[in-house]
Amino acid sequence: MAEELTIGAVAERAGVAPSALRFYEAEGLITSVRADSGHRRFPRDVLRRIAFIRVAQQVGLSLGDIRSALATLPDARTPDKHDWEKLSEGWRPRVEEQIAQLERMRDRLTGCIGCGCLSLQVCKMLNPGDEAAAQGPGPRYVIDPD
Amino acid sequence: MAEELTIGAVAERAGVAPSALRFYEAEGLITSVRADSGHRRFPRDVLRRIAFIRVAQQVGLSLGDIRSALATLPDARTPDKHDWEKLSEGWRPRVEEQIAQLERMRDRLTGCIGCGCLSLQVCKMLNPGDEAAAQGPGPRYVIDPD
């Protein structure tokens, strides 16, 4: 019946450390009210926010990106199913793109790595759009497919 | 005709910064010989090693994991196509798993985020095996599906 949850309860239910919750709050990803004691009390929908954060991280978004996304939720009222669905819909292209990227990688895995292309600049897998190469290293195409 | 490449040439062809190459060498991911000047000279197959490093990173491996994988390559001779294929084959299950993970996420995106499951512990998407939850936060299931 509890309307609000302690940090420990949230941590347990969400499977994240209390320190991470304090961190998320400091970063503006979640919010809490304070009991008279000064202890945090989290509204129940924080669990959904955390679920969202975790999913978004899996899709490769930074906490900054996630903060921006969450900022589009109504803060006057508790976000309802529709609000969440709208937000989630926004990830679909991102997820699809990431899947496509990995499928490209899978299909070319032996072909490309084992192939004769000595230059990464002409390698379809590492350089899907036949360009880029000057954008620096890192898991760029999976994480940031722009 | 050049048998060996300067760090600048490798950096340009591979699309990574020279500092990253020095770092990779210090980490034991690539090797070089030295010219009389003290400058690095990289064997041509370093380009393939770098390609491999980048791909493996995209699949979510740490440089430590990648070092271990590269360590299985023959160091007495230049690795041939077959060596690389064997190594690449090892990634397939990993890539497949990552794809499967993302597909699960896609399929449940609106369903799960927008659904009524308040507890992450019973959410199929965030907790594919109906367990874990105590393993801590982060993109664990995509990156490290153990």
Added chain:
DNA sequence: CCTTGACCTCAAGTGAACTTGAGATCCTAG
């Protein structure tokens, strides 16, 4: 009442993967 465990703040530490800076050397073109 007292202890114990959950909670608080704030500063500092961690690890991964690099980058940046300082100060010095090397090599190539004019």
Added chain:
DNA sequence: CTAGGATCTCAAGTTCACTTGAGGTCAAGG
């Protein structure tokens, strides 16, 4: 022969996403 770009080493800095530690408060059970 000299200027300028490429390279060298080594230490320190950066970003992200948290965790850890110190020092102190709060709340429930015996």
